[in-house]
Amino acid sequence: MSSSSGTPESWISSFCSLLGHEYFAEISEDFIEDDFNLTGLQTQVAMYKEALEMILDVEPEDDDDEDEDDEEEEGDESIEGEDHKVRRVATDRRHHRMASDLSIIESSAEMLYGLIHQRFICSRAGIQQMSEKYELGHFGVCPRTYCEGVRTLPVGLSDVPGEDTVKLFCPSCLDVYIPPNSRFQTVDGAFFGRTFGALFLLTFPDYDISKKGMDTLGGHGARSMATTASDEEKDKINGMNVQNLGPGLGKGKMYEPKIYGFKVSERARSGPRMSWLRDRPVDIRELDEAALYANPDESDDDAGLNNGARTQPTQTLGGAGGARKMRRPNGGSPMSVEALGELFA
Numbered sequence: 001m002s003s004s005s006g007t008p009e010s011w012i013s014s015f016c017s018l019l020g021h022e023y024f025a026e027i028s029e030d031f032i033e034d035d036f037n038l039t040g041l042q043t044q045v046a047m048y049k050e051a052l053e054m055i056l057d058v059e060p061e062d063d064d065d066e067d068e069d070d071e072e073e074e075g076d077e078s079i080e081g082e083d084h085k086v087r088r089v090a091t092d093r094r095h096h097r098m099a100s101d102l103s104i105i106e107s108s109a110e111m112l113y114g115l116i117h118q119r120f121i122c123s124r125a126g127i128q129q130m131s132e133k134y135e136l137g138h139f140g141v142c143p144r145t146y147c148e149g150v151r152t153l154p155v156g157l158s159d160v161p162g163e164d165t166v167k168l169f170c171p172s173c174l175d176v177y178i179p180p181n182s183r184f185q186t187v188d189g190a191f192f193g194r195t196f197g198a199l200f201l202l203t204f205p206d207y208d209i210s211k212k213g214m215d216t217l218g219g220h221g222a223r224s225m226a227t228t229a230s231d232e233e234k235d236k237i238n239g240m241n242v243q244n245l246g247p248g249l250g251k252g253k254m255y256e257p258k259i260y261g262f263k264v265s266e267r268a269r270s271g272p273r274m275s276w277l278r279d280r281p282v283d284i285r286e287l288d289e290a291a292l293y294a295n296p297d298e299s300d301d302d303a304g305l306n307n308g309a310r311t312q313p314t315q316t317l318g319g320a321g322g323a324r325k326m327r328r329p330n331g332g333s334p335m336s337v338e339a340l341g342e343l344f345a
Contacts (some may be wrong), residue, residue: 011057015113020183022138023154023166023192025129027113027120029056041115044161047101051108111161114191118159121196127203130196142170143177146255147248150210152177155197156189164189169197171209172248173278205240210247237288245287250280 009017016024031037032055042048053059120126133139134151141149152168155176166187167176179185201209235242254275257264264271281287 011055011109012113015110020187023133023184023187024117025121025126025133027116028125031120031123031125032056032116037119038116041112044115045108045112047105047108048112050101050105051112054105054109055113114188115161117191118156118193118196121192122199127196127200130200131204134200140168140179142168142172142248143180144170144173144175144248146253147172150248153197153200154192156192156194159190159193159195161188161190166192170248171197171201171244172246173253174246174249201240201244205236205244207244209244235285237284242284245284246280249278251282253280254278 012026012029015021016026032052038052045051121130130153134153137151139152139154141147142152147170150170150172152170154166155169157164157167157176165185166179166189168179169176201207237245255272257270257272266272266275285291
């Protein structure tokens, strides 16, 4: 393959332009040539040296076998009979083995590039390149209805190759989904890893993740940072914008099954189950651990709240003035009549 300028296309560009490889970023050769970035990969990839040379478009080193083959061919001219046939069969087998090795090297090069890609997208240059693809909506949108087309990020459920395929992580509902197109279901999830999704959100905390994918397709994807002027959107909790903390979760963002307008009870056979998984506090500031630690008095006041309802305080003996906790003797049974009689005596 060759580019429009007439220069041959690099192996990296060719690999990333293949159908189904739209999620991949083009790794810079400087990153690959740094031995520190490749630590530990030699033992995970077969024919590591040859695969690395293929990725970098480096011509393989010439062996002295070619010179020896020339000398053998000159000597073969004087040899007749069965000896000459045996040598010719051995030469054909050697060429056949070289062709089979080439296919192994190509497979190893794809595996090696994927493992390097897992590390590259967590670097400064790599995550910046992935953010540009995210802005343009290259990774698709969340299929969940209540997320309303929020853009997703490619992630893996494991860092070990061959365990699972790539998944799409939605920062709105904080869940993962299978890519809708089948061409992505053959891409190894280890090529993206488990770190990228969370690291991306921490690196770009000012992104407006609630921006819809259709807005990007409509030409409004310059830099989707949160620029609204409301005080709530300016607030930050644990370094994240308030509006980016699970905007697709909570009340009004969960499907409620109904029959003739009446909600189906959770106790019914067909009722909703485990809706708490998509729950979100009404007051999002309850998640501000730093503020609760700095103001312990306020946190104690809110400790009696349970889902918006204040629970009854624990009862103690001796009235409000002389609060005395109920204590049992060491080793005593909670059902012991004698122990309870002594406490209320």
